[in-house]
Amino acid sequence: MIRVQREDFDVGRELAALTAGDRSIGGVAIFVGLVREMVRGPRGEEPISAMTLEHYPGMTEKQLAAVEAEAQRRWPLARSLIVHRHGRLEPGEQIVLVACASSHREAALAACHFLIDWLKTKAPFWKLEEADSATRWVEARSEDDQAVERWGKALPSTTRSVGEG
Amino acid sequence: MIRVQREDFDVGRELAALTAGDRSIGGVAIFVGLVREMVRGPRGEEPISAMTLEHYPGMTEKQLAAVEAEAQRRWPLARSLIVHRHGRLEPGEQIVLVACASSHREAALAACHFLIDWLKTKAPFWKLEEADSATRWVEARSEDDQAVERWGKALPSTTRSVGEG
Amino acid sequence: MRLLYFAWVRTKVGKGSEELDPPATVEDVAGLLAWLKQQSPRHADALADLARLRVAVNQDYVTFDHPVKPGDEIAIFPPVTGG
Amino acid sequence: MRLLYFAWVRTKVGKGSEELDPPATVEDVAGLLAWLKQQSPRHADALADLARLRVAVNQDYVTFDHPVKPGDEIAIFPPVTGG
Numbered sequence: 001m002i003r004v005q006r007e008d009f010d011v012g013r014e015l016a017a018l019t020a021g022d023r024s025i026g027g028v029a030i031f032v033g034l035v036r037e038m039v040r041g042p043r044g045e046e047p048i049s050a051m052t053l054e055h056y057p058g059m060t061e062k063q064l065a066a067v068e069a070e071a072q073r074r075w076p077l078a079r080s081l082i083v084h085r086h087g088r089l090e091p092g093e094q095i096v097l098v099a100c101a102s103s104h105r106e107a108a109l110a111a112c113h114f115l116i117d118w119l120k121t122k123a124p125f126w127k128l129e130e131a132d133s134a135t136r137w138v139e140a141r142s143e144d145d146q147a148v149e150r151w152g153k154a155l156p157s158t159t160r161s162v163g164e165g
Numbered sequence: 166m167i168r169v170q171r172e173d174f175d176v177g178r179e180l181a182a183l184t185a186g187d188r189s190i191g192g193v194a195i196f197v198g199l200v201r202e203m204v205r206g207p208r209g210e211e212p213i214s215a216m217t218l219e220h221y222p223g224m225t226e227k228q229l230a231a232v233e234a235e236a237q238r239r240w241p242l243a244r245s246l247i248v249h250r251h252g253r254l255e256p257g258e259q260i261v262l263v264a265c266a267s268s269h270r271e272a273a274l275a276a277c278h279f280l281i282d283w284l285k286t287k288a289p290f291w292k293l294e295e296a297d298s299a300t301r302w303v304e305a306r307s308e309d310d311q312a313v314e315r316w317g318k319a320l321p322s323t324t325r326s327v328g329e330g
Numbered sequence: 331m332r333l334l335y336f337a338w339v340r341t342k343v344g345k346g347s348e349e350l351d352p353p354a355t356v357e358d359v360a361g362l363l364a365w366l367k368q369q370s371p372r373h374a375d376a377l378a379d380l381a382r383l384r385v386a387v388n389q390d391y392v393t394f395d396h397p398v399k400p401g402d403e404i405a406i407f408p409p410v411t412g413g
Numbered sequence: 414m415r416l417l418y419f420a421w422v423r424t425k426v427g428k429g430s431e432e433l434d435p436p437a438t439v440e441d442v443a444g445l446l447a448w449l450k451q452q453s454p455r456h457a458d459a460l461a462d463l464a465r466l467r468v469a470v471n472q473d474y475v476t477f478d479h480p481v482k483p484g485d486e487i488a489i490f491p492p493v494t495g496g
Contacts, residue, residue, distance in 0.1 A: 010177045011176050011177040011180050011195075012175045012176040012177025012178060012180075013177060015176050015177075015197065019199060019257070023200075023201065023202035023203075023256045023257050024201060024202065024203060025199050025201065026198065026199055026201040027196060027197065027198050027199065027281075028195075028196070028197045028199070029194075029195070029196050029277075030176075030193075030194070030195035030196070030197070031192060031193070031194050031195070031270070031273075031274065032180065032192065032193045032195070033191065033192050033270070033413055034184060034190050034191055034192065034193065035188075036188065036189060036190065036191040036268060037188035037189065038188075038189060038268075053412065054336060054337055054340075055412070056334065056336055056386075056389075056405060056407070058389055059386055059389035059405065062389045062390075063389075084412065084413075091188045092184070092188050092190075095412075095413070096412070096413055103201060103203075105196070105198070105281065106312065108196075109196065109277075109278050109281075112194075112274075113274050113278075116192075116270065116274075116413060119412060119413040120410075120412065120413035121409075121410065122391075122410065123410060123412045123413065124336065124386070124405075124407065124410050124412070125410055125411065125412025125413070126336055126337035126407065126408065126410060126411050126412070127411045127412070128337070137337050137338045137408065137411075138411040139409075139411070140408070140409035140410065140411055141411075144413075147271065198496055218495065219419060219420055219423075220495070221417070221419055221469075221472075221488060221490070223472055224469055224472035224473075224488065227472045227473075228472075249495065249496075260495075260496070261495070261496055281496060284495060284496040285493075285494075285495065285496035286492075286493065287474075287493065288493060288495045288496065289419065289469070289488075289490065289493050289495070290493055290494065290495025290496070291419055291420035291490065291491065291493060291494050291495070292494045292495070293420070302420050302421045302491065302494075303494040304492075304494070305491070305492035305493065305494050306494075309496075
């Protein structure tokens with residue numbers, strides 16, 4: 001299941017809903033992304049007061065559903081969940097939740113890792129940071145591109161970027 | 166931090182307590198183990214009505230603290246938490262929680278994976294399954310031994326088993 | 331043809347979306363980007379460095395040789411930074 | 414010397430712990446296990462297959478050649494199955 005929302009989420013409640021009624025589940029791997037206060041700025045590490053997540057409504061849901069389907073295809077998952085927030089968030093706030101439930105612990109852990117790596121490079125979100133009453137768009141990180149490459153070939157119909165053509 | 170307890174835990178509340186006050190945290194990787202209803206029995210997959218987790222008080226805390234310290238040594242973690250329950254648990258109940266918080270997503274994910282793998286083979290817990298009004302002790306799985314081997318050499322003072330000598 | 335802009339592409343162009351009818355000679359993404367640059371100095375500035383742009387046609391990532399046609403929803407944006 | 418037994422080692426021995434004073438000739442884990450087997454048929458049954466046993470001395474895993482001495486807390490149990 002995927003959700004794109006402004007509202008915060010409660011990980012305990014999401015976990016209970018995800019696993020409810022399925023007693024084949026032996027493990028749930030979860031990743032929660034938070035807004036960091038210190039970020040890489042033009043003059044090294046510096047604090048931000050907030051960030052705003054812009055997204056592309058419609059495409060976001062389509063891409064998240066595609067990466068979730070890919071995870072379900074690659075690993076034997078009983079259930080999975082992606083919740084991604086948009087709008088203005090302050091340091092310490094939750095941004096994203098990925099949860100993968102499986103009878104097999106390895107499948108849950110690998111699928112969760114895969115989903116957060118893919119999200120970082122495929123989901124159409126953009127972060128605008130506020131620092132010292134100025135704002136700046138966050139640059140994509142080459143580490144994130146490298147992290148996603150470990151998972152092998154991307155889905156041809158949904159994930160090619162311009163530069164790869 | 167480590168805790169060994171009979172009581173259930175709320176993952177949302179544990180997560181909030183783990184990250185409170187540290188705004189350097191960019192991601193938290195969590196693993197929650199649940200009691201599965203269907204287990205490998207002598208006649209293939211069969212349902213259990215409950216399991217009882219026996220543990221070695223004192224050594225459990227010592228070993229969990231050692232694996233947590235090893236994770237802290239290997240990865241730049243801001244915070245970490247292991248909660249392991251003991252006593253009688255029914256299918257669907259939570260058994261174990263591992264949570265690793267870091268400014269780096271990869272560190273959080275790897276440390277969480279490491280901790281659950283180590284727990285499985287090092288923490289002195291034993292599962293007694295109840296099925297059809299009979300009980301049986303769960304056998305250790307060779308897959309778990311293999312899973313932990315990927316993380317390289319164990320701590321010499323705490324983790325050698327008899328068979329490795 | 332519906333054009334959508336996000337993040338700094340949006341702020342540079344000065345709007346989040348617009349309806350445009352490029353000439354029939356515009357057959358693919360590369361042709362569309364070249365034509366769009368000529369629409370205003372703001373478009374030219376936003377689209378100056380093609381290596382920093384990603385394009386989606388009908389909500390799927392595409393390469394520059396992907397065809398475009400009337401009725402398509404075409405989004406232009408920087409590399410994504412969510413998660 | 415305090416002996417602790419867990420899981421099926423405990424149920425086979427019939428108790429979770431006992432205080433024992435092995436003779437001075439018992440110097441390591443292997444010697445202790447051999448001596449324990451002679452204490453009762455239940456001990457002999459519980460400790461019959463050494464390959465299925467793990468031992469901790471003072472709450473650390475040890476190998477069979479690890480020394481044991483009076484005052485030690487020595488636990489004998491099957492491979493662990495937590496998590």
